[in-house]
Amino acid sequence: MTTDTDNQLTIACICIVGGAALENSVCSILATGLHSIIVADPDAITPKVKDIIRDHCIEWIDSRGCSVPAKRALATNHCTSEWIAFIEDTCTVDDSWRSGCEAVMEMKDAAGASGPVRLGSPLDRRARALYCSDYGSFFPAALSDQSESEGKSALSANTLPGVNLLYRRALLMSYMNGDGLIESEINPRIRGDGHMLYIHESLSVTLRYTDSAGAAFHTRFNHGRLYGGLQARNLNAPARLVRALACVLLPFVLSLRSLKALAGTREQVATTALWIVMFETVWSVGECTGYLLGSGNSLADWQ
Known part of the structure; x- marks a missing residue:
């Protein structure tokens, strides 16, 4: 029916x-x-x-x-x-x-x-770290x-x-x-x-499955750059610079958020935490780049 x-x-x-x-x-x-x-x-x-x-x-x-x-x-x-x-x-x-x-x-x-x-x-740990971040x-x-x-x-x-x-x-x-x-x-x-x-x-x-391409460091960088570049479209130059400077704190903020989510799963916490910190740091560098230089060709990396 x-x-x-x-x-x-x-x-x-x-x-x-x-x-x-x-x-x-x-x-x-x-x-x-x-x-x-x-x-x-x-x-x-x-x-x-x-x-x-x-x-x-x-x-x-x-x-x-x-x-x-x-x-x-x-x-x-x-x-x-x-x-x-x-x-x-x-x-x-x-x-x-x-x-x-x-x-x-x-x-x-x-x-x-x-x-x-x-x-x-x-x-695996990389997948868990990626999914905690995203x-x-x-x-x-x-x-x-x-x-x-x-x-x-x-x-x-x-x-x-x-x-x-x-x-x-x-x-x-x-x-x-x-x-x-x-x-x-x-x-x-x-x-x-x-x-x-x-x-x-x-x-x-x-x-249930690992997005191996998504868990690559260059992909995290490009996704962060795409996000920053899209945000920068509606910002003037001073505002973009302020956002870029604020990215210094972003690895700490994002890592704490993702680590809290990881702790809630109560599985593989210690071995996954380092991957989370690395992923969030690479993302933050990418987002900062997006504010300063635009998104570039980062969308093409989103496969």
Whole structure:
């Protein structure tokens, strides 16, 4: 039986790792029963994924040579549903994910949403450090205190984790540019125009595979530079210099935040902490470079 949700929502599985990671992510998405598409390079498609595409009539968008934001844009422009979700293949969607989507889609003021990000196992220390840095503020332990104090299943949010995104498609298209969908740039603009973003407790995913490219130091530098460069677009020269000087403190601030998230997991804390400090330091140098010299070609590194 087809439900309203089936017609209103498309899930786009964004290939980051490919291979077994893509297989498991797609299988978890299939379990939701919702319409889905795969955005991936041809060499990431395994025989099993080809069988899934054939047997379940799933569409595949060839995204060779595209950055992650560009892959999201390809999916957004391709589908016609009212809502679109982006799931990166480093993770699988949890059993409650569909019900979380349905709850958010019933919220008339919701422009976008996401949910808790869980650490699966096994993940090596570099992966744990990377995910604590990128998604630590969305770990269940970090969200539980706020949700308990407010007594709500959905909390308003200023930003959303890029591994798991849900948006009203037409609204999203009005904010995208030639770079595609960069959530750290688009989400503040969405909020600034009075639209609401939410974190719903049921809309959760579990990280299961390592983004080896994302965990490289040059990638962390370029992601930091991209962030700083995008922020600098709307700043005059003195303000950019002030932001750059403030980056001296950034490694300490970011490391403390990520180490707090790591402590909440209670796993491999001592061996992962050093990687966190190194990642946050490299990111901070990149962000400082972005304020001073612009984003350069850092978007091309976001593969």
